[in-house]
Amino acid sequence: MSTISLKIEFGGGLELLFANQRSHRIDIPCRVSTDNDTTVKELNEKEAKAVDVSYLVHHMRDHMLKERAELFMENGTVRPGILVLINDTDWELEGEGEYQLKNGDEVVFISTLHGG
Amino acid sequence: MSACENPNVDQDALMTRRQKFDGKTKICVKCKENTGNIVIRYAVYCKSCFFPLIQTRFRKSLEPSINVIPDGSRRKGLKAAGSLVIAFSGGTSSTAMLDLVAKTYFAQRTGDTEERRGGKEHPRNLDRGVWKGKPVVCFVEVCGAFDDQRDRTDEIKAVVGSYPGTPFEFIPLRLEDAFNPLWWKQVTGDLSTSALSLGLDMRNEDLQLNQSTSEPSPLVALRRYLASLPTQTALYNAIHILTRVLLLHTAASRKASHLILGTSLTSLSVNLISGIAQGAGFSVAEEAKEEWKSQRGASVRVVRPLREVGMKECAIWDWWCGLHIVGRSRKFIQGGGRSAIGALTRDFIFGLESDFPATVSTVARTCAKLTPKEGSDGICVLCERPAQHGVQAWKSRISIRSYDQASSSITGNTRPPHLTETEIANLTLTSQDVSALTPSLTPRLCYACHTTLTSRSSRGTVHSGQSPGNIPIPTWVHAALQPTVGNEDSSDDDEDAEITQSTKLSQMEMKAQIVDFLLDEQ
Structure with a gap:
């Protein structure tokens, strides 16, 4: 299975949920399940899609998150109050979860929940 | 669709x-x-x-309020009456605010060449000397309110000291300082022994003040005060109030003319909605902009210069500037307060900001148009904000203040589920039983603070069933009570104050009241 390499960074205290490590390098498959199931071993091509940010968020929850998933995800996406930058650009400009990831992309997750 | x-x-x-x-x-x-x-x-x-x-x-947002008399946003004539105190929590928006203050008003010159460029009236040099003296960064450590929370003072100190040329003086405070007479002595002056010995009786809504013989340490006093509060909402609101008033008194003691808070547009909307939900609608204007006067007459202007900047922009500013976010106490953000009104409102507003961003600024702008219908009745001794006139009389009209049938209900099934038998017994004590000779805190509180201290909930009670009788009170409450307690001659205002009492009348008595207006049945 071919994979792509991504750089993941955390800001605003979100790293506390990810073993207090601010920067991660991960490899994820190029083709993934349409329902974002990260445990699928053999992929049925009819139910596959190119890997996107939505899958990445599920991957992070299932394989990187160390505690309290509810502080990271809500309703299948990142929790309100968590900002996402894809290659230094607001993910709202890139189609949010539908952005198709490319090899070498840098994705930053910033929590604003630490408030004032 | x-x-x-x-x-x-x-x-x-x-x-x-x-x-x-x-x-x-x-x-x-x-x-x-x-x-x-x-x-x-x-x-x-x-x-x-x-x-x-x-x-x-x-x-x-900041500059129109720098001069004593607002002078538009003209930068040329900016001159504050005193020094600047910056409230810094280590959170997202206060980190952005500190950076903005440093870069806008206290940026170090890059070299001698630039130093010489332009005269003193040149726009480049106008931002210098806006504030008197060295600006102070004030941090209130709240870990004392919770178990197992780390002290972040050193981390905050490192952030403040990281600015080139160390333009800021750092003043660390602790939440328990609110109960520390030594801190009060530093910022204001001595408290009399009689005032210091007062404790609060929270067994009923009169909130009587009793003489107490115990002198707990500030940390123990803080814990006892917070543990006595009836709900999770009250607990987090009390921490908010203590932090705010600690900052205000510190600013006054530094002869500061301005205290700036890192409240972003998002946080302001949260504070406004949650404040209104907790009965603080009267001070909605103060939540956005406030002119606070200390008990000694010092005036501090409280400004929120990020009130037009959302939390998202603050977070992106921090990230793109490479700023370190120390973060606020984790328990304070995410912990047991999830059922508190503040946390529920925060979740609501953050969701709103994510789905419909413009509505968050609409909340703040709408609240900015609100003005109280009635005038103020002095200053609340706890939160030191204007208190509404005739709060208790109004409260007695809109709510059930006593539980008359309690004694018979205790054994029956009609006992309200959120009250224990002891609490009901305490509530049924009539004020004449205990209050005739003892001073009460209730008339000196605003509606929101009185509600914070007394309003019970069927859920989220911090220490269910606890009805403490001798609770420590913050030092500024002691100070505000000083002139009246123990000096009966000085209470002219109290004597003139309107006293209302609610009594349930029988049908006959009610009929007697309106007998002149009744028509004959024949």
């Missing part, structure tokens, strides 16, 4: 989500050249236009 369909009729009718940005392209709306990097309330900005945009909004 129309956005206006009725979800009660059609289950599938939901408000359609608006596109996240206006326009067909991702080009920056300001320079119209670069590809955009961030969406701020539907408008796209590139990275280079983002920084001046935020700095302009910051200045626009």
